[in-house]
Amino acid sequence: MVFISLGSWQIIRLNWKNNLISEIENSLKNPPVKLTNSNSENYLKIKTSGSIDLEKQIYLYGLNDSGTPGFEVINPILINDINFLINRGWISFEKKNSKEVNIFDENNIIGTLKLQGRKNVFKPENDLEENYWFSLNREDILKFTGKEFSKYIIYLDGNYQVPKPKKITANISNNHLKYALTWFSLALSILLLYLYFRKKNY
Numbered sequence: 001m002v003f004i005s006l007g008s009w010q011i012i013r014l015n016w017k018n019n020l021i022s023e024i025e026n027s028l029k030n031p032p033v034k035l036t037n038s039n040s041e042n043y044l045k046i047k048t049s050g051s052i053d054l055e056k057q058i059y060l061y062g063l064n065d066s067g068t069p070g071f072e073v074i075n076p077i078l079i080n081d082i083n084f085l086i087n088r089g090w091i092s093f094e095k096k097n098s099k100e101v102n103i104f105d106e107n108n109i110i111g112t113l114k115l116q117g118r119k120n121v122f123k124p125e126n127d128l129e130e131n132y133w134f135s136l137n138r139e140d141i142l143k144f145t146g147k148e149f150s151k152y153i154i155y156l157d158g159n160y161q162v163p164k165p166k167k168i169t170a171n172i173s174n175n176h177l178k179y180a181l182t183w184f185s186l187a188l189s190i191l192l193l194y195l196y197f198r199k200k201n202y
Contacts, residue, residue, distance in 0.1 A: 032110050037080050040152050042115045043168070049107045050079035052086070056145045057101075060133040064090045064164065071096060073163045074136065076145050077106070077154070083147050085136065086111065086154040089163030100162050112168045113152040 024043045033039065035048035058074035073088045088104065095101055116136060123134040128144050142148060156165045 035079060035113075037082060040113055040150065042113065042152070044113045045157075046109075046111055046113055046154070048079050048109050050077040050084070050109065052077045052104060052106045053145070054102050054104075057131075058085075058133055058136075058141075058144070059096055059131050060136065062090060065167070069093070072166065073101060074133075074153075075104075076147060076149070077109075083149045084152065084154050085116075085141075085149050086156055087166060088156045089160060089165040091163045095162060098162075103162075104160075109154070109156065110158055111154040111156045114155055114168065116151055116153050 030045055032045040032047040035046040053076040056076050059071040060074055061069065062072040063069055070090050070092045072090055075086050075088060077084050077086045086109070091101060119135040119137055126133045126135065126137060126140045128140060133140075136153075138148075155168050157168075158165060
């Protein structure tokens, strides 16, 4: 009975996750809308302008689409009197602190809002002195910038090459069907064993 309940719960989660993925896909297909103080939502495509802070530029360790390690370039940016972090994309290690990384049109920003995820407990601590980051830890960001930020991060879109913007997709882990089948299989196995031993004892 417990395994059946667990399997049924995974089916509920599967339906929820499928609906979420569908909503994200539809949102990403929509044209960008002007970012205001009241319309922030996860995976909203936006267009805006702001005042970027290049002095407090954050270099976050990350992989590009090919799996090559480097940095994601993160900047504080003031938009409509609200501080955001904007992820401008990936660069190779050797381009850290290079002038070409700072070429950016702050008057024509197209991107996607995304809620900041939780820190992976297995990631190393950030090195603020060397500006070498493994996670966007909010306490470290406050120490580094002296500011607090929106819970949404802007992921830049566009034809930039340095940094290369990160492509945002609805590629979310969805293993609920596999988990449901596992629980139902265990329930069936126990039922068959019960029937076998019951028949054997008669």
